Amino acid sequence: MCDTAIQDLYAEEFANCFGCGRNNQHGLQLKSHWQGDECICRHTPKSHYTGGVPGFLYGGMIASLIDCHGAATAAAAKSRESGEPISRFVTASLNVDFVKPTPIGIELEIRGKATEIKNRKVTVALQLFAGETLCATGKMILVQLKN
């Protein structure tokens, strides 16, 4: 696994996101790492991010985890393809399927893979696991910010 998190390579002005900005003191400060041919993020949500039933995670938080990790996956995949430094991608489209209730209190693992890279547009497929259980999947389209 690469030691440096993708988010730690974002330019200062693009590092303020609530979900993944290293400069956002009140944010989640998610970290994503390239591993093999995919990108991995691990996170244990705090217990107050509960959904309608105690012990299970709020769907909006699930979408947030997928969203930010998808952006990191796109940035990493594009950088690996082009040989250029990490750049910033923003979400153009986010689709989440909630497959099973997601428990709170255990570490979640989100796995991302780029399925298509076309100029500034990257399509990413994501899976969110709680242990061995696949709880949610995501499909995203991300667009590289213009310089």
Ligand SMILES: CCCCCCCC/C=C\CCCCCCCC(=O)SCCNC(=O)CCNC(=O)[C@H](O)C(C)(C)COP(=O)(O)OP(=O)(O)OC[C@H]1O[C@@H](n2cnc3c(N)ncnc32)[C@H](O)[C@@H]1OP(=O)(O)O
């Ligand atoms: C993260 C740091 C940001 C810092 C910002 C600094 C200033 C930069 C200036 C401005 C960016 C503002 C962004 C702020 C975001 C804040 C951070 C988040 O919360 S991310 C989550 C929310 N996401 C948004 O808020 C995006 C809002 N949407 C947009 O800004 C634009 O729609 C954007 C950048 C996504 C695309 O606009 P285009 O003008 O740069 O590029 P086009 O030519 O429209 O698209 C490029 C390719 O992607 C496809 N595409 C675009 N949207 C698509 C969609 N929804 N579905 C499918 N394809 C799509 C297009 O068809 C095109 O493909 P073909 O080259 O023709 O093959």
